[in-house]
Amino acid sequence: MEFVREHRARRHVLAAHVFGEPETGRAVFRAAQGYVMFGRVIRLGIVIAALILAGGAWAQAQTPDLRIGFDFIAAGKMFKAGNYSVGVASNGNVVLTPEKGGAGVEIPQIKTLSQRDVQRAELVFDVSGTIRYLTEAWVPGKGGILVGKVDDPQARDTVRGPKLK
Numbered sequence: 001m002e003f004v005r006e007h008r009a010r011r012h013v014l015a016a017h018v019f020g021e022p023e024t025g026r027a028v029f030r031a032a033q034g035y036v037m038f039g040r041v042i043r044l045g046i047v048i049a050a051l052i053l054a055g056g057a058w059a060q061a062q063t064p065d066l067r068i069g070f071d072f073i074a075a076g077k078m079f080k081a082g083n084y085s086v087g088v089a090s091n092g093n094v095v096l097t098p099e100k101g102g103a104g105v106e107i108p109q110i111k112t113l114s115q116r117d118v119q120r121a122e123l124v125f126d127v128s129g130t131i132r133y134l135t136e137a138w139v140p141g142k143g144g145i146l147v148g149k150v151d152d153p154q155a156r157d158t159v160r161g162p163k164l165k
Contacts, residue, residue: 065083065084065085065099065161066083066084066085066086066121066123066159066160066161067082067083067159068081068082068083068084068123068159069081069159070132070157071132072125072131072132072133072134073131073132073133073134074096074105074107074133074134074147074148075105075107075108075134075147075148077105079096079098079105079134082098082099082100083098083099083100084096084097084098084099085097085099086121086123086137086139086161087104087139088139088142088145089106092109092112092145093106093107093108093109094106094107094109094137094139094145094147095107107134107137107147107148108147109145109146109147110146110147110148110149111145111146112143112144112145112146113136113143113144113145113146114143114144115143116143116144117140117141117143118138118139118140118143118144119140119163120140120160120161120162120163121137121138121139121140121160121161122136122137122138122158122159122160122161123136123137123138123158123159124136124137124138124156124157124158125156125157125158125159126148126149126150126153126155126156127153127154127155127156127157128150128152128153128154129154132157133148133150133153134147134148135147135148135149135150135153
């Protein structure tokens with residue numbers, strides 16, 4: 001027990017010498033703990049602020065929903081009519097996410113069409129018979145991406161989203 005008291009006393013004296021007040025070792029040691037705690041609070045505040053800013057940037061990167069009024073095929077999958085958000089994955093593939101929930105579907109890109117800056121998201125569909133195939137996606141900040149081809153399409157439909165601010 002005596003060893004424990006002696007060890008604690010040395011620790012307080014050491015802290016007091018480090019902070020330059022040997023006669024008030026215990027108070028200085030508690031003040032040092034306060035500085036450590038204050039530093040932790042500041043670091044936590046910085047991390048929270050960074051997460052809030054990153055979340056805001058992510059929300060701005062999302063395009064508003066596009067209202068598609070017909071069923072269509074993209075990357076061999078059938079999609080129902082409805083609202084979809086359009087994004088681009090880090091590998092360059094187009095991601096369609098249904099508004100009603102569910103996971104986003106990644107549609108492989110064939111090639112980049114243009115880096116032309118568009119003000120709204122656009123999806124271009126080629127019509128063959130009664131079936132519409134997604135062939136191009138235009139995403140603000142990303143340009144145009146070719147995602148499908150139809151041999152000898154009969155018509156083209158374009159669905160445009162609202163303009164971004």
